[in-house]
Amino acid sequence: MKRFATIVTLAALVLLAVFLLYPLALVLDASFRIDGTGGLTLGNYAAIVKSRYYLGSIGNSLLCAALATVFACAIGIPLAFCLARIDIPGRALLLTLASLPLVLPSFVSAYALVLLFGHAGVVTTALRGIGIPIGSIYGLPGIVIVFTLTLYPYVVMPVLAGFQAVDASMEEAARNLGGSRPYVIRTVLLPIVMPAILAGGLLVFIEALENFGVPAVLAEDRPFLAVDIFKLFAGESDANPAAAGALSVLLIACTAIALLVQRHYLGKRRFSTNARSAPAKLPLTPGLRLTATIVSWGIVIASLLPFAAVLMISLLRFRGPVLTWEFGLGNYATLLSGSYRPLLNTLTLASIAAVATMLIGAPIGYVVARHRSRLSGLLDFVGMVPFAVSGTILAIGLIIAFNSGPLILTGGWLILVIAYVVRKLPFAIRSSSAIVHQLDPSLEEASINLGVSPSKTFATLTVPLMASGLVGGLVLVWITAASELSATIVLYASGWVTTTVVMYHAIEGTGAGLAAAAAAVLILVTAIPLLLINRRINKQESTVI
Amino acid sequence: MTAIRIENLTRTFGAVRAVDDISLDIRHGELFTLLGPSGCGKTTLLRMIAGFVDVESGSICFDGRRIDALPAHRRDTGMVFQNYAIFPNHTVAENVAYGLKARKIPAAEIVSRVDKALERVRLAGYGPRSPHQLSGGQLQRVAIARALVIEPAVLLFDEPLSNLDAQLRTEMRVEVRQLQQALGLTAIYVTHDQEEALAISDRIAVLRHGTIEQVDTPERIYRMPQTAFVAEFLGSTNMVPGIAGAFDGHNTPVAAAGTEFTVRGEVAAPGTPVLLSVRPEALQLRDGSGGSLVHARLALREFLGPVQRLHATLPDGTPIRISALGGQALDLLPGAPLTLAYDPAQITAYPAP
Numbered sequence: 013m014k015r016f017a018t019i020v021t022l023a024a025l026v027l028l029a030v031f032l033l034y035p036l037a038l039v040l041d042a043s044f045r046i047d048g049t050g051g052l053t054l055g056n057y058a059a060i061v062k063s064r065y066y067l068g069s070i071g072n073s074l075l076c077a078a079l080a081t082v083f084a085c086a087i088g089i090p091l092a093f094c095l096a097r098i099d100i101p102g103r104a105l106l107l108t109l110a111s112l113p114l115v116l117p118s119f120v121s122a123y124a125l126v127l128l129f130g131h132a133g134v135v136t137t138a139l140r141g142i143g144i145p146i147g148s149i150y151g152l153p154g155i156v157i158v159f160t161l162t163l164y165p166y167v168v169m170p171v172l173a174g175f176q177a178v179d180a181s182m183e184e185a186a187r188n189l190g191g192s193r194p195y196v197i198r199t200v201l202l203p204i205v206m207p208a209i210l211a212g213g214l215l216v217f218i219e220a221l222e223n224f225g226v227p228a229v230l231a232e233d234r235p236f237l238a239v240d241i242f243k244l245f246a247g248e249s250d251a252n253p254a255a256a257g258a259l260s261v262l263l264i265a266c267t268a269i270a271l272l273v274q275r276h277y278l279g280k281r282r283f284s285t286n287a288r289s290a291p292a293k294l295p296l297t298p299g300l301r302l303t304a305t306i307v308s309w310g311i312v313i314a315s316l317l318p319f320a321a322v323l324m325i326s327l328l329r330f331r332g333p334v335l336t337w338e339f340g341l342g343n344y345a346t347l348l349s350g351s352y353r354p355l356l357n358t359l360t361l362a363s364i365a366a367v368a369t370m371l372i373g374a375p376i377g378y379v380v381a382r383h384r385s386r387l388s389g390l391l392d393f394v395g396m397v398p399f400a401v402s403g404t405i406l407a408i409g410l411i412i413a414f415n416s417g418p419l420i421l422t423g424g425w426l427i428l429v430i431a432y433v434v435r436k437l438p439f440a441i442r443s444s445s446a447i448v449h450q451l452d453p454s455l456e457e458a459s460i461n462l463g464v465s466p467s468k469t470f471a472t473l474t475v476p477l478m479a480s481g482l483v484g485g486l487v488l489v490w491i492t493a494a495s496e497l498s499a500t501i502v503l504y505a506s507g508w509v510t511t512t513v514v515m516y517h518a519i520e521g522t523g524a525g526l527a528a529a530a531a532a533v534l535i536l537v538t539a540i541p542l543l544l545i546n547r548r549i550n551k552q553e554s555t556v557i
Numbered sequence: 558m559t560a561i562r563i564e565n566l567t568r569t570f571g572a573v574r575a576v577d578d579i580s581l582d583i584r585h586g587e588l589f590t591l592l593g594p595s596g597c598g599k600t601t602l603l604r605m606i607a608g609f610v611d612v613e614s615g616s617i618c619f620d621g622r623r624i625d626a627l628p629a630h631r632r633d634t635g636m637v638f639q640n641y642a643i644f645p646n647h648t649v650a651e652n653v654a655y656g657l658k659a660r661k662i663p664a665a666e667i668v669s670r671v672d673k674a675l676e677r678v679r680l681a682g683y684g685p686r687s688p689h690q691l692s693g694g695q696l697q698r699v700a701i702a703r704a705l706v707i708e709p710a711v712l713l714f715d716e717p718l719s720n721l722d723a724q725l726r727t728e729m730r731v732e733v734r735q736l737q738q739a740l741g742l743t744a745i746y747v748t749h750d751q752e753e754a755l756a757i758s759d760r761i762a763v764l765r766h767g768t769i770e771q772v773d774t775p776e777r778i779y780r781m782p783q784t785a786f787v788a789e790f791l792g793s794t795n796m797v798p799g800i801a802g803a804f805d806g807h808n809t810p811v812a813a814a815g816t817e818f819t820v821r822g823e824v825a826a827p828g829t830p831v832l833l834s835v836r837p838e839a840l841q842l843r844d845g846s847g848g849s850l851v852h853a854r855l856a857l858r859e860f861l862g863p864v865q866r867l868h869a870t871l872p873d874g875t876p877i878r879i880s881a882l883g884g885q886a887l888d889l890l891p892g893a894p895l896t897l898a899y900d901p902a903q904i905t906a907y908p909a910p
């Protein structure tokens with residue numbers, strides 16, 4: 013047993029060292045080098061501090077992430093409370109729908125905003141037609157809206173679990189002892205839910221800070237950290253890898269601090285939803301209940317509406333950037349007429365990545381959950397590092413690391429798969445260790461006791477018992493890999509263009525119809541598998557957070 | 558049939574000495590119980606025998622052969638877990654066959670042995686069922702069949718009945734005992750329930766803080782506890798502190814609780830503080846006089862059907878519990894004086910801690 017755990021741990025650490033820590037170390041190194049000569053310098057950081065543009069970029073990103081966090085909490089907490097304590101019609105469906113935005117590609121939602129409210133947007137033109145001008149959604153407002161609508165489930169899930177973890181008897185006891193309802197909320201409910209709010213909120217902050225796709229679609233020329241890093245590294249005219257490295261280090265520093273604070277608040281607390289008796293639904297007047305229903309459904313529908321709009325618009329005909337009200341499959345024809353390759357690439361890469369991620373993640377999750385040691389603790393920590401690293405930065409590190417030297421990977425498909433695997437590994441580890449936590453350890457002991465060796469027990473008993481949970485994880489990794497943009501856009505090579513890359517270039521150019529069709533394909537590719545296994549997903553989501 | 562010898566076995570977890578220099582000899586075909594309060598190291602000791610907890614120092618031998626360095630899957634023990642540990646993805650029959658398959662027994666023999674094992678635990682015909690269709694008691698029987706069927710060198714039970722309700726618990730412990738005797742297997746049984754231990758064991762080891770307090774037959778453990786801890790842990794005895802008087806060649810008077818108890822034999826040097834163990838059933842309600850007597854005052858009566866438990870106070874207010882038959886002294890009200898007779902041989906004195 014111990015040997016099995018040690019082998020898995022060491023293999024995983026080596027893998028992470030080569031494909032995560034080494035590339036990141038190179039990014040850090042690049043940030044201290046003079047571009048071209050390679051001498052040591054602090055000049056890259058000095059240049060950032062002196063540049064109004066880059067300070068603005070950092071400021072914009074932080075402000076955006078902070079606002080998104082506040083708004084996501086503002087809608088997520090009431091929604092979680094309604095889901096936990098109010099008898100809302102269609103609660104189960106609402107819960108499923110509420111988790112969707114987490115896995116649907118957020119830059120598609122951003123693009124929907126452009127299609128609706130952009131310069132040539134449907135709503136913009138319609139309102140302009142009747143003489144009502146609307147403000148620009150480009151820049152801060154649009155980005156904050158999209159982040160809020162796509163990231164609020166990060167708040168809802170843990171907070172909902174927190175509300176449900178309050179055993180009814182606990183609240184009844186407090187009431188029985190003479191506490192008024194507000195007093196009980198303040199003294200019993202909030203202390204339990206507060207860490208969940210902080211944990212969920214910080215996750216929103218991290219994701220918003222790292223995200224590349226949404227500002228790439230909506231920032232136009234305004235400075236944003238994630239976009240600037242990409243431009244500095246891959247831009248044709250103004251490339252400056254050293255400055256990209258310095259900005260990357262600053263971004264990682266921000267997300268790492270937020271992640272550490274988040275882990276601290278989450279701590280050892282587990283918001284188990286299986287309180288013996290869930291707290292009773294609140295007795296509400298019909299009016300209040302209706303209000304709660306409308307608000308809850310309203311939030312969820314609003315967050316899914318952009319995706320529906322993209323699906324709709326993809327079926328309409330574009331004349332240049334201008335949308336007409338004629339139906340047709342022309343956009344899809346354009347998308348596929350070039351080549352089926354991008355779609356095929358997306359499906360292939362996502363499949364390989366998903367299988368590889370789970371194959372690597374499941375044993376790690378098992379060891380982390382079952383065999384606590386200093387080494388597995390280290391693995392648990394390193395395994396979470398990808399959370400704090402944006403896809404773009406990881407991709408930049410991979411390029412620096414594997415562009416030359418003994419192992420050359422750039423230009424092929426493998427480097428894309430590696431990036432996906434590394435990025436999704438924390439999820440795979442978390443979800444499989446959560447599954448293992450639910451498995452009674454005495455099952456494995458019984459098997460060993462009956463004469464089956466530990467490694468054979470893992471393969472023939474533990475893995476089958478984990479299987480149903482692992483399938484859910486596999487599908488989620490597949491979905492998120494299929495809609496990955498931030499690392500793909502840095503790493504793809506000519507033969508390995510994916511649907512997300514097609515969409516990105518179509519948005520950059522003038523192919524609005526093409527972009528809409530690509531976006532629609534991405535939605536379908538992600539939503540269909542989700543709907544097929546949505547029951548399992550629900551469980552996983554909450555465990556991952 | 559296996560004899561087990563454990564010598565100077567030790568295991569610590571950080572500062573906790575979970576198993577502290579324990580030596581035991583367990584005989585062929587014996588049902589040997591490890592009894593003690595929660596946290597005393599019973600499970601750790603059992604799991605060291607099964608191979609799930611590493612031995613720090615000391616040795617474990619089955620029939621003179623050292624097994625403490627063998628990996629768990631090669632020790633040939635059959636363990637029954639507290640929470641059954643039935644594989645949910647296998648049928649009942651597959652669960653029972655699991656260990657036989659691991660031992661590469663021919664398929665035809667497996668079928669007949671599984672059937673026989675299920676019959677033994679009164680689950681004939683349940684083979685094709687899935688575990689989630691079974692009740693807790695039935696699952697525990699499957700677990701027992703699964704452990705029995707491999708005819709292990711030793712059967713290990715870790716509080717196997719504690720997840721069952723009280724009625725089923727008393728039924729199942731008889732079944733466990735009968736199966737173990739019928740098959741003649743050596744068994745080590747862990748429990749914190751003294752009644753269960755007394756009911757089914759050949760011998761009992763009482764554990765405390767990872768060390769052994771006493772190893773003996775149930776009768777001797779109960780009647781002749783060698784330490785105050787054993788006396789107190791087995792049966793709810795009354796512990797009364799007192800001061801030993803002068804030995805009269807036969808008995809020793811002990812001044813305690815504002816009165817005097819007579820204890821058989823020489824207890825301690827006169828003037829030494831001692832602790833008396835007075836079992837509730839050693840005190841009898843009497844009207845008249847004669848023999849050794851103490852006086853008490855009734856405080857509360859618990860009527861339990863066939864018996865009743867009287868809560869009384871000794872002259873200085875020390876509370877004491879007395880067992881009486883259900884029909885006795887029903888007219889007594891709280892505050893009534895009680896005269897209690899006892900046999901000096903039934904009272905045990907321990908050195909005061």
Ligand SMILES: Nc1ncnc2c1ncn2[C@@H]1O[C@H](COP(=O)(O)OP(=O)(O)O)[C@@H](O)[C@H]1O
Nearest residue numbers: 570573575593594595596597598599600601602
């Ligand atoms: N894996 C472990 N890690 C740390 N301490 C342990 C571990 N297993 C047992 N202990 C400690 O050893 C002592 C004995 O535990 P255990 O053998 O489970 O007692 P019992 O079964 O008698 O209730 C307890 O204090 C317990 O906390």
Ligand SMILES: [Mg+2]
Nearest residue numbers: 599600601716
């Ligand atoms: Mg125990």
